[in-house]
Amino acid sequence: MNDSDEGSGHAAQSKAQPGRKDARRNKEALLDAAASVFVTSGVEAPVRDIAAKAGVGLGTIYRHFPTRADLIIAVYRHQVDACAEAGPALLATSATPHAALGQWINQFVDFLVTKHGLAAVLQSDNAGFEALHAYFLDRLVPVCTELLEAAAEAGEIRSDLEAYELMRGVGNLCIGADSDPDYDARRLVELLIAGLRHTETDSGRSEPTPIDSAGQARGRADTLDM
Amino acid sequence: MNDSDEGSGHAAQSKAQPGRKDARRNKEALLDAAASVFVTSGVEAPVRDIAAKAGVGLGTIYRHFPTRADLIIAVYRHQVDACAEAGPALLATSATPHAALGQWINQFVDFLVTKHGLAAVLQSDNAGFEALHAYFLDRLVPVCTELLEAAAEAGEIRSDLEAYELMRGVGNLCIGADSDPDYDARRLVELLIAGLRHTETDSGRSEPTPIDSAGQARGRADTLDM
């Protein structure tokens, strides 16, 4: 939806830069300011703070980035792209598809966890962030699918989980991982990925391991619902 | 339907019905209205909507519930309590501690998933919801610890995960599970719990299963960070 190739210092490639020079300068300043404010105050920092830091009015910010989400996308775009591109590379160089999947997920988690509040805003059903949500998903789900299928074909993991669900689960697990030293998202994600693997004794089946032996407490909350 | 005597709970407990009758009636109406609005519009529904539904002014809502979070707590208090109490019961009646843990977590997940946006608000680092967060944790973490320890002592699961982390992870996985038919929180939680179990071949160790064999991509995002 948005050109804004820059994300931080980018020597402009060639010419043909559209628009006025001051406009381009402001957009650049905005991206830098946003990146910096996101680091100190988190991704949910007020738009006004970013505008102030960039020395720019509110109108300017909204002309360049129609929505807060668009600004966030622009700031993290090439990091997301780098993550997407790392997938096939890892698959090519890793010992096994499963190893590649693990490393890739770890990269993604490290990315999310180091960006104050990004994970939270990513899963927010707040309408304003749909674009952000969609961008991450569009970019990463195909890569994750590839890794997942490779690992499944190699018989390393069960094959009944969609990449979309895995990505959302991982994203969810990263929420609040900053700002709480007692919560280690990386470990929980590892647990989740471990749960994905075939047990030594059931290699080949794709049934999810039942979580308990008397597992009839499923359909709906019984004791709990009024 | 709900006592909801007090959120903080250091009021005089000898007096049966404190306050004026109209005040009690309004509080009751507020709880009913809130419960109903939460069902239709989600937990993040505007305070004004709840006040309107209860036929009451804003001042009234804030006199009874100093904060949105307190109202949410009051609405769900006895369901949370029921969940807490179900823990020991399950432990007593289930075949194994692990089965009890699984059933208990399932109950909790079913509860969270059926309450529009509760999981999201629960993990929100938004300062206003600390009380809510704290209440859930205070009530449920001890129960979870008990179940976890029982299962660990029985040698069914690894013992290196704190109940707090598990609860937060489960809560996180439930975020957005309503409002997205393609995301099945229950399944992911099952995966997480499955990952908690000892593999048949390593019963006794408590090392987390390494998620990949060439796992050096850990410390910090390398390729990803600008």
Place this chain on the structure above:
DNA sequence: GACAATACGGAACACTGTTCCGCTTTGGCA
């Protein structure tokens, strides 16, 4: 140097949660 076209700044709007205070209702006591 003139003058569209383009872009800018920030006031204003709509929507939150929360506070405040003048007015109303209640219920113990004559």
Place this chain on the structure above:
DNA sequence: TGCCAAAGCGGAACAGTGTTCCGTATTGTC
């Protein structure tokens, strides 16, 4: 019964969001 402080009430007002709008300033082209 009627009185009247104390308890409680409603909603205007405040503070903080994201977003829109438009009069003004800047730019780059002729």
